[in-house]
Amino acid sequence: MSRSIHADTVLGVLKLKISNLERSIQFYREVVGFQVLSQDATTARLTVDGHKTYLILEEVPNAAVVPRRSATGLYHFAILVPTREQLGLSLRTLIKSGIHIGQGDHMVSEALYISDPDNNGIEIYCDRPRSEWKKDAEGNYIMGSDPVDIEGLLKLAGDKPWSGLAAETILGHIHLHVSELSKSKAFYCDILGFDLVADASKMMGALFISAGGYHHHIGMNIWAGVGAPQPPANGTGLAYYTIVLPSPVELNVTLEKLRNADIPVAEQGDHWELKDPSGIEIRLMASAA
Template sequence: MKLTNIKLGAITLRVSDLNTMQAFYKEIIGMDVLDTRDGYVTLGTEMTPLVILHEVKDARPNRQAAGLFHFAILLPDRIELGRVLHHLISRHIEVGQGDHLVSEAFYLSDPEGNGIELYADRPRDQWSYEPNGHVKMSTDPVDYQSMLEAAADRPFTGLPSGTTMGHVHFKVRSLETARSFYADRLGFTVTTDSYPGALFLAADGYHHHVGTNVWARPSMPMGEEAGIEAWTLLVDAATNEALGGTTSEWSLTDSDGITVNIKSVD
């Protein structure tokens, strides 16, 4: 089955210090609190949840385990990304950067070490493709100065309406096993495998909804440690049924212990 007509929903993170993490996502990333209940805090923009924090007091990271490399928040356009960058600079937050040809991105980590990408896409008619149909991506310096200039008269007031979860990227033990799960089981299409040690997959002609890499060489699947608890795949009813869903919400876990919550949104 070829996966189509999908979106990504919120990512759930298992955290040990809920107050510190909530403050970070509000004050640094610019999210609003949408819901609080029983050790969970949902943050996002207006009615769009992006991150769910689940407090587990004794949770600690395990650097030898597979799991989250980063999750990626997609801004509506380059100017909005520039507004975020202005804000991060004003808060003295160090960021990494990458012009990926299809997008421009900045990288940081939250207080418990979860990787975050903030990015904006270039228009699809500016993307280039390899002879085999794979999208061309690279990691070049971002022209951040022109981005800051374009956003200079637009003070940051939080993540704007239209911000979504753009993609998720995982540390895995095997690219072959990742391909089997994300392509063969879930139906994502491989969009590029030219990066050494990485594999990118997507639906609907996107550059990638899922990234996987073996760069950290994890030696075990993830368990109950701090980090990703689940990510969310939003599908229509027909796709849900084709994937094997018998209810509107259900889950699958890959061999690295990474869980996807599949939700029908018809």
């Protein structure tokens, strides 16, 4: 196994393929709380701070909406808000919108689950303090799925004004449908160097991996079936997600691991493109900071 990926590795820009740009912009603005940074006829860049792109939406011609759990790709992307009050404000807004809301207290975090108009899964969550996260005897983070304290969150929100997602909001993690867990683990852990932090492969067909001891930056499951196909070229869903290394030096370390494993990577401007064993596109880049 290669050395662990740098502890300061994070996730960056995410791009989704959607079927109707105007409908999706309305949803992501009014229900989720993004702002539009820029827009043209087929694409919109969304932001939380008014400066950096967080999420890209691209309308696909003759788009085919991919049914849930039918192909590799996105299970959900997870919007990490900075405080429980912010989670409460999001909850209040989601309730007013009338959409279906799932929820789970995962012990390390409290989470709300929704889907956009094209079945793209979204988690909005807030972490508990890292000092409260617990591990079992095998070193796995202990994560459950208990009911969320809905009343407590709504009480925190009260009648405070909500103007969208806070500027400190980040992409906390991404959860993927993969075709095979063992190949995905070998790629993400043995080559890229993410650490396995929760092995739920036998219990629920899922693995959770991270950098720097986080409870997970990437989740992987086989809930679309072992050997699940890739979505069609015009299918809605994940176009790509970005892994951001903290420096050009660390980016080069990761690129060298990929080359040594004979995994094709292509330089495209400020980033490098590759695909994981399930055909999911990843972009690698160094932090601009």
